[in-house]
Amino acid sequence: MTALHPVVDTKTYGDPGTGSWEVIEDHRKDKLWLAHGRPYVLDTDADGQTYDGLGPVPEWLHADEPPAPEWLHADEPPAPEPTLEEAQAAQLVLINAGFEQAAKALTAGYPEAERLTWPIQQSEALAWAADNASPTPYLDGLAVARGITPEDMRALTLAQVQAFQAASQQLVGTRQRLRDEINAAATVADVRAVVWPSGGEA
Template sequence: MKYALIVSGRVHSTPEYEALPVFAPNIILIELPEASPVAPGWLYADGQFMPPAPAEPPMAERLRENNAAYEAATGQLTADYPQLEKDTWPTQDQEASAWLQDPLGAQTPWVDRAAQVRGLDREEYLRRTLVKARQFVIMSAWLTGRRQGYEDAIKGGGAPALDYQLPQEVLLELQAIQQTVMTAPTAQLREELA
């Protein structure tokens, strides 16, 4: 017969005995039915066996999971763009920011050429660039702050449920930026974005 040898409410082993042995009073021996899943580590209380709770992953694993979830979320922000185009973003941002400061006098050679080849008005291209740059700052700051908050919680012994979905208030902020940048008169745009 197979038995569960229980010490302090936990299955210590599942030995087989021909005859029921005698143990110290602090050891409980319960006969197990054939094909019972009970194994060492299971809990025993009030006449019931319960599998042990899944072990919490070690801190390093939780930190890796957090970083991987963050990488997946931030990767979605730029997934639709080839690397060479991403490499031009600092130039586009610099030229769009210069235009925002001085709409009439800013030199924007990269944007001028790209807008012409694309068939867009220079100002339209600059506004679209401003929208994307401002939205990216908001999204990346929110996601990074979320990752760092989870990291702090994990290092403090917590096990937060990782959620990198942008909340409604951030989505509304992104929408407001697009509305402002695309509709505000050029002369007032810098003031609107301050």
């Protein structure tokens, strides 16, 4: 408990005719609390009662801060349960966010300007894979700048294209499967159970 430290040198006349002084407790520098957990300001009204800090502390004031009533600590009322359609829309947003994060990992480390050339690189590499006589002018130019043969450049690009396609197929297919599961879910709990695979990988 918090100990009060009244100043005891505040004096007033004692009983009439005694000629003596009476020492009065002085709590004007002590912090006092109301029962509902609010600090009390001296000389202010509290349910029709006041205290100026002189004399014994009344029972309706406390030296220790009382616990606040439960309603002050009560959590906000729970949000209303969403409808099935609302839960499905919200969960699809989460699934799409997981997909986007995983997809970005496939292209991490490549500058945007280089990524803009990927469609033409892919087009030439796939055309060359289907017909080795197909011209690959862009890949041939890359080979010169890179210092390797056009054949090696075409083979390396084709391998990258195939690896990217396989990874992106897995991601896109997973997103579509999870979307289908969300749409087929019969309850909000079933909807919320559909999540993007942990680790960000499909």
